[in-house]
Amino acid sequence: MKKTLMILDGSWFVFRAYYGMPPLEDNEGRPVQAIFGFFRLLLVLLRQKADYFVIAWDSPAQTLRSAGDKEYKANRVKLPDEFKYQMWSIKELVWLCNIPFLEVPGYEADDIIGTLVKNEQSSTDAWELKIKVVSSDKDLKQLLKPGVLVWDDMKHEETNEELFRIKHWFGPLLIVDFLALVWDSADNIKWVAGIGKKWAEKLIQTYGSIEQIYENLDKITWSTKQKLIDGKEEAYRCKEMIALMEVPSCVNLDREQFTFNPDFDLMIKVLIDDWNFPKLQKAITELKNEYKWGTQLGLFG
Numbered sequence: 001m002k003k004t005l006m007i008l009d010g011s012w013f014v015f016r017a018y019y020g021m022p023p024l025e026d027n028e029g030r031p032v033q034a035i036f037g038f039f040r041l042l043l044v045l046l047r048q049k050a051d052y053f054v055i056a057w058d059s060p061a062q063t064l065r066s067a068g069d070k071e072y073k074a075n076r077v078k079l080p081d082e083f084k085y086q087m088w089s090i091k092e093l094v095w096l097c098n099i100p101f102l103e104v105p106g107y108e109a110d111d112i113i114g115t116l117v118k119n120e121q122s123s124t125d126a127w128e129l130k131i132k133v134v135s136s137d138k139d140l141k142q143l144l145k146p147g148v149l150v151w152d153d154m155k156h157e158e159t160n161e162e163l164f165r166i167k168h169w170f171g172p173l174l175i176v177d178f179l180a181l182v183w184d185s186a187d188n189i190k191w192v193a194g195i196g197k198k199w200a201e202k203l204i205q206t207y208g209s210i211e212q213i214y215e216n217l218d219k220i221t222w223s224t225k226q227k228l229i230d231g232k233e234e235a236y237r238c239k240e241m242i243a244l245m246e247v248p249s250c251v252n253l254d255r256e257q258f259t260f261n262p263d264f265d266l267m268i269k270v271l272i273d274d275w276n277f278p279k280l281q282k283a284i285t286e287l288k289n290e291y292k293w294g295t296q297l298g299l300f301g
Contacts, residue, residue: 002130002147005255006050007116009109009135010094010101011058014038014087016136016154026276034086035093036277041153042099043283045134049290052258055094056112057103093275097267100258107247110139114244117143119252129255138179139242144172169205177210180239192231192238199224210235264288 017037024033046053094101102112113133120129129147133140136152141164144150149160164172181192181200195203203220207213214232217225228235268284271277 002128003051004130004132005052005054005116005120005258006045006048006132006134007113008042008045008053008055009113009133009137009140010055011109012135012137013041013055013153014090017041018083018086020154031082031086032089032275034083035089035275036280038090039093039271039277039280040283043280043287045153046260046287047290048132050132050260052255053100053260054116054258055099055101056109056116057091057101058109059103059105059107093270096270098261098263100260102250104247104249107245110135110137111245111247112250113140114143115247115250116253117148118246119250120255121145121148138175139244141172141175142244168201170201170208174204174209176239176242177208177213178204179242180210180235192227192235194227195224195231210239264291 014034017040018034021033021037023031024036026032091101091103102116104112113135117131117133120126120131123129126147131148133143133148133150134153135150136154140150141159144159144161144164146161149158151158161172164175168175168178170178178200181195181203182197203213203224207216207219213220214228214235217228220228264284264287268281271280271284
């Protein structure tokens with residue numbers, strides 16, 4: 001039976017918990033909804049009993065992308081102090097509970113995830129491992145291939161390479177080119193104006209990558225051709241920004257360091273006793289009972 005590696009986009013998970021939970025305060029009046037929501041969601045994920053588990057965090061410092069383009073994500077609302085406080089607390093609790101995580105200055109969680117997936121896919125026993133990436137980020141679908149799937153926990157939607165091809169009629173690697181044509185404003189990256197999703201899909205299905213599309217401009221209708229010409233610089237720049245970066249310090253990491261072996265008793269102490277989240281007691285106790293001496297009793301399918 002194949003072993004499993006689950007990689008969680010931790011920063012996305014915290015955002016989901018913070019904005020998806022109603023306001024919640026501790027006894028001292030400090031906001032804690034993101035902390036409670038994060039661990040409630042995390043405990044559900046851990047019931048899937050992956051052999052290996054790791055959380056990837058965004059770098060809190062300036063990333064290489066933002067250093068190279070001052071406009072990158074510059075349109076995003078500044079995060080409130082209460083969010084930053086809860087993010088810091090979550091990271092500390094993850095460390096205390098012995099849950100594997102990775103954070104590398106200058107890189108985003110996506111880059112760490114991409115590097116880990118490529119590492120495993122190039123390993124000699126890649127065929128023995130199933131990788132599950134947990135994130136709603138469209139960029140990460142470029143990683144889809146046999147043995148790799150993306151789970152959008154918020155939408156309860158699982159995508160593998162076959163499902164992706166059925167939906168789009170082109171391969172996962174070309175999602176970067178697709179997004180470069182129709183990119184939304186979330187990351188504040190300029191893209192080719194005036195080309196919708198359906199026409200972008202048709203262009204990629206017909207010609208392939210951005211580079212191949214521009215090599216075949218003479219075969220494209222005049223109005224679309226002009227939009228592509230006007231937006232050529234933006235298209236190439238956008239593709240460059242979307243493409244995942246290799247994180248040198250994460251290359252060739254031993255997956256054994258991601259073996260899931262949390263301290264459940266400590267988890268109960270810090271989350272129930274210290275942080276006063278009694279509603280998590282049942283979930284932690286049930287999860288503890290499913291493990292024996294830190295070893296999984298089963299595997300998810």
